[in-house]
Amino acid sequence: MEHFLADIGSNPSYSQHRRAKIGEEVIESARSTVAGLLGVNDPSCVVFTLNATEALNRILWGFIDRGNRVLASNFEHSSVTRPLAYLKKRRGIKVERIGDPTTGIITADHVHRACEKKPAQLLAITHASNVCGTIQPVPDIVKAAHEHGCAVLLDTAQTAGVLPIEAEKWDIDFLAFSGHKHLLGPMGVGGFYVADPNKLFPVVSGSTGYFDDCDEMPGTMPQRFEPGTPNAPGLAGLGASCKALSEKGIKNIRKEHQNLTRKVLKAFKGTPGIKLYGPTDARKRVGVIGFNIDSLHPGDIGSCLDQKFDIMVRTGLCSCHWANELTGTMPDGVIRASLGYFTKEEDVDLLIEAVTMIAQELPEPVCA
Numbered sequence: 126m127e128h129f130l131a132d133i134g135s136n137p138s139y140s141q142h143r144r145a146k147i148g149e150e151v152i153e154s155a156r157s158t159v160a161g162l163l164g165v166n167d168p169s170c171v172v173f174t175l176n177a178t179e180a181l182n183r184i185l186w187g188f189i190d191r192g193n194r195v196l197a198s199n200f201e202h203s204s205v206t207r208p209l210a211y212l213k214k215r216r217g218i219k220v221e222r223i224g225d226p227t228t229g230i231i232t233a234d235h236v237h238r239a240c241e242k243k244p245a246q247l248l249a250i251t252h253a254s255n256v257c258g259t260i261q262p263v264p265d266i267v268k269a270a271h272e273h274g275c276a277v278l279l280d281t282a283q284t285a286g287v288l289p290i291e292a293e294k295w296d297i298d299f300l301a302f303s304g305h306k307h308l309l310g311p312m313g314v315g316g317f318y319v320a321d322p323n324k325l326f327p328v329v330s331g332s333t334g335y336f337d338d339c340d341e342m343p344g345t346m347p348q349r350f351e352p353g354t355p356n357a358p359g360l361a362g363l364g365a366s367c368k369a370l371s372e373k374g375i376k377n378i379r380k381e382h383q384n385l386t387r388k389v390l391k392a393f394k395g396t397p398g399i400k401l402y403g404p405t406d407a408r409k410r411v412g413v414i415g416f417n418i419d420s421l422h423p424g425d426i427g428s429c430l431d432q433k434f435d436i437m438v439r440t441g442l443c444s445c446h447w448a449n450e451l452t453g454t455m456p457d458g459v460i461r462a463s464l465g466y467f468t469k470e471e472d473v474d475l476l477i478e479a480v481t482m483i484a485q486e487l488p489e490p491v492c493a
């Protein structure tokens with residue numbers, strides 16, 4: 126990123142001079158690396174945006190037609206549920222949540238039952254819940270949806286970089302990713318994969334630097350969906366981080382991540398007062414660990430962990446109120462510890478020590 130800002134600094138694709146060309150190479154190299162991590166053979170089908178939220182909005186507004194029916198999991202983030210709420214208002218769409226009422230997991234049967242009733246244009250699924258870590262069985266879901274002509278949108282904000290993803294093999298229609306989470310890029314980068322660009326309307330249009338004589342966006346990829354100046358320094362960072370992740374290998378990253386997750390789950394499961402959400406088997410989830418401690422307010426626990434133990438966690442509804450409804454954690458939400466690439470065993474030990482200490486000191490917690 127420093128190199129881009131200090132030595133390149135030009136707007137890629139708008140000129141023929143050498144710095145513009147170098148800038149373009151940096152971005153295209155990032156695109157190829159990200160495509161590799163997502164299981165996409167043609168990098169031009171990967172489009173860069175500001176974040177996963179923008180990617181999801183662009184797919185939802187660019188694909189769903191007036192009056193159509195959309196199915197969604199109970200784990201959808203507000204970057205899906207809010208556009209869907211507006212689409213209900215503006216385009217009269219119907220939204221139906223599907224999946225197991227306790228675990229939130231969607232099986233092929235849920236999809237068949239929902240699609241046999243009436244056709245659905247799109248099924249939106251979050252690969253792993255950002256409240257309780259639950260991983261959805263994506264290939265089975267996609268196969269079932271496609272049998273009914275229903276396209277699938279996969280939100281990989283919590284999985285890209287930590288779980289193997291095979292967008293093409295799984296036959297995903299649309300996939301959104303966040304650059305700043307497990308892909309370890311800077312804030313301000315994200316994007317989407319689109320299997321068939323002709324099926325998606327370019328909601329954002331403007332200059333692409335090429336094909337300036339057309340009134341409309343060009344049909345070429347990725348230009349069709351990338352108008353305006355990109356966050357090139359950010360994409361230089363994303364390219365570098367994704368290169369490091371590819372070199373280490375997602376399977377190896379997953380193994381380490383799973384071991385640390387297993388340790389936390391085992392400790393929390395065995396501690397009275399701690400209520401854990403999501404699967405207790407680390408193989409069925411990611412290391413987003415949502416929990417509560419007895420009747421204490423999640424916000425109070427969050428402040429306590431920060432101030433007394435130097436542990437920073439997310440607390441509250443975590444931008445996902447459907448999952449809070451599912452887990453019975455409305456209106457206060459959960460305490461959420463998120464394990465990542467740089468989380469070490471000693472970090473996890475400290476988390477376990479702090480949380481079990483708070484739970485054991487009930488009803489007068491150390492942080493009261």
Ligand SMILES: Cc1ncc(COP(=O)(O)O)c(C=O)c1O
Pocket residue numbers: 176177178179202204251253254255280282283302303304305315
């Ligand atoms: C499941 C899920 N989807 C979407 C998003 C939005 O991601 P971004 O911050 O990149 O817009 C998040 C962010 O936490 C998330 O957890």
